[in-house]
Amino acid sequence: MTLKSIIKKVVKKYLVGxxxxxxxxxxxxxxxKNQKRVLISYIGYFSTANLNDTIGHTNLLxxxxxxxxxxxxxxxxxxxxxNSDESLKFFTCEKYDIIFGFGEVFYExxxxxxxxxxxIYVTENHPELSLKKETERNKYFYERTGKKIPLRxxxxxxxxxxxxxxxYAIIMGEITPFERYNIPIYDVFPTGFLNQKYIFKxxxxxxxxxxxxxxxxxxxxxxxxxxxxxxxxxNPEITLHICGFNPEEKYLKxxxxxxxxxxxxxxxQGDKFLxxxxxxxxxxxxxxxxxxxxxxxxxxxxxxxxxxxxETGFSKLGExxxxxxxxxxxxxxxxxxxxxxxxxxxxxxxxxxxxKYARENFTINxxxxxxxxxxxxxxxx
Numbered sequence: 001m002t003l004k005s006i007i008k009k010v011v012k013k014y015l016v017g018x019x020x021x022x023x024x025x026x027x028x029x030x031x032x033k034n035q036k037r038v039l040i041s042y043i044g045y046f047s048t049a050n051l052n053d054t055i056g057h058t059n060l061l062x063x064x065x066x067x068x069x070x071x072x073x074x075x076x077x078x079x080x081x082x083n084s085d086e087s088l089k090f091f092t093c094e095k096y097d098i099i100f101g102f103g104e105v106f107y108e109x110x111x112x113x114x115x116x117x118x119x120i121y122v123t124e125n126h127p128e129l130s131l132k133k134e135t136e137r138n139k140y141f142y143e144r145t146g147k148k149i150p151l152r153x154x155x156x157x158x159x160x161x162x163x164x165x166x167x168y169a170i171i172m173g174e175i176t177p178f179e180r181y182n183i184p185i186y187d188v189f190p191t192g193f194l195n196q197k198y199i200f201k202x203x204x205x206x207x208x209x210x211x212x213x214x215x216x217x218x219x220x221x222x223x224x225x226x227x228x229x230x231x232x233x234x235n236p237e238i239t240l241h242i243c244g245f246n247p248e249e250k251y252l253k254x255x256x257x258x259x260x261x262x263x264x265x266x267x268x269q270g271d272k273f274l275x276x277x278x279x280x281x282x283x284x285x286x287x288x289x290x291x292x293x294x295x296x297x298x299x300x301x302x303x304x305x306x307x308x309x310x311e312t313g314f315s316k317l318g319e320x321x322x323x324x325x326x327x328x329x330x331x332x333x334x335x336x337x338x339x340x341x342x343x344x345x346x347x348x349x350x351x352x353x354x355x356k357y358a359r360e361n362f363t364i365n366x367x368x369x370x371x372x373x374x375x376x377x378x379x380x381x
Contacts (some may be wrong), residue, residue: 017134018100022081023090028071036379038070039091039109041101041238042121043157046062048237058191058294058364059123065368066100069375080105082157085202098379107162117378119168123190127158133288133312134222136276137327141221144230147251152219153289155319168378170371173313186374189316191367192358193268200303200355208281210237210335213304215266215283215295216244220252223293224286224309224327231333232260238340241276244295261350268298281347282339284308286327292316300358303351307339315344 012167029035042063063079070077078094080087091109096116099109102123110118124130131154138149163169169178178185182361199261214224225245229252232240239259243266254262266273283299284307290313291295296306306321308314314321324335360366 003178003350006201022084023079023080023087025090027067027077028074029076033074033319035074035076036097037076037078038098038100039094039096039106040066040070040077041082041099041103041106041109042079043081043082057074058193060366061191061364065364065371066215068119069372070098070100070369072107072372073376073379089184091099093298098373102162103157107159109163115248117168117381118166119170119375119378120163120166120176122158122171122173122291124158124291125173127155127160127162129177130154130158132217137221137288140327141226145226145251149251153222170184170374171291174311174315184378187316188262188370188374189361189367190292190294190297191364192294192299192301192362194298194301194363195269195274197271198267198274198302200352201278203278203281203351205281205347208279209342209344209347210340211239211241211280212282213241213243213276213299214285215281215299216285217295218246220245220249220250222288224288226252227327227329227331227332228284229254229260230329231336233257234338235259235333238336241274241280243276252321273302277304282307282322284336286324286332287312288327289313297358297362300354301362303355303358305347305350305354307335316361318357320354353372 034251043059067077067079078091079258080091082101082105083119084105088108092112096109096113098117098119099106099113100119101121106120124297134151142148163181166181168182168184168186170188171178172188172190175185175187214225214228216225220226232238233255236259239261242254242262245254245262254260281304283296283304285293285296286309287293292313298307300306306317308321308323309327310323312327322339324332
């Protein structure tokens with residue numbers, strides 16, 4: 001059975017008929033038991049995703065496992081799209097023992113349930129830091145192009161006020177910015193996608209070290225794609241492979257050059273992705289702010305060496321990443337060219353080290369085990 005069919009089967013259990021709504025109530029209700037009631041406020045993939053399409057983000061996998069964790073812990077589960085204002089009226093009269101997740105719904109329902117254990121689940125960097133960093137990048141883009149662009153990633157799911165009256169935080173990215181709240185903080189590794197057909201093997205390293213993969217999504221400037229395009233335009237001896245760029249972001253043009261290749265949206269489970277990870281040595285994401293981006297972890301699960309910015313959500317990678325100390329083009333170009341000349345014996349060791357670390361830490365099994373331990377500890381306090 002394929003990964004897609006497994007997810008489709010599991011998610012269907014939690015949908016009522018063919019009706020797709022921004023919430024589902026009373027999952028795991030057992031009238032013969034005294035159960036705790038939990039509200040999960042999460043991105044609404046559970047009700048809107050077309051599971052016949054390519055699965056584009058690990059949020060879907062993780063949301064399924066979060067539901068299953070609370071189910072195994074014996075809870076009644078209500079789950080709602082985290083920013084669905086129209087759904088609030090269906091939850092304001094409910095009394096919850098646990099409120100888990102993020103977004104406006106999490107914030108509003110938490111205020112109505114002062115005695116509930118409120119667990120904010122943080123998949124991004126701190127909103128203040130994200131705002132500062134994205135504003136800096138947009139300014140740098142304007143200085144170079146004369147184009148003003150809006151914020152694309154900041155303030156959608158997290159706001160400063162959402163952290164008020166929270167009892168616990170589970171953090172995927174950098175922990176330090178959240179220590180100001182003086183609450184228990186738990187650290188959890190996120191997941192990446194794994195192509196089940198992938199087999200680790202030695203690449204043609206003299207060629208692969210000159211090939212870099214950018215695997216992203218919305219917010220190309222936030223994720224540093226504009227910087228990479230400028231650098232690779234000037235350096236035809238190295239190649240940039242672009243996957244996941246949103247063509248609606250028309251302010252950024254991808255030039256048609258032999259060494260800058262745009263693949264559009266790519267299926268991680270497909271053969272083309274396997275070809276790409278064999279051609280490349282590096283996955284590069286000079287993003288201004290992340291919660292340990294799952295695209296980078298996906299690359300690592302296929303033994304790609306990550307190149308990421310310091311203090312942007314990647315501290316969990318430890319010594320397994322190349323950290324960028326600045327995002328300015330001159331510095332980035334210097335670092336990229338240096339990596340393209342790396343000794344192949346050192347490069348081979350790096351590939352092996354990254355692959356081993358990722359397989360030990362960034363799988364859905366590891367995520368589920370760790371998160372279940374954390375939630376179980378909180379519930380049983």
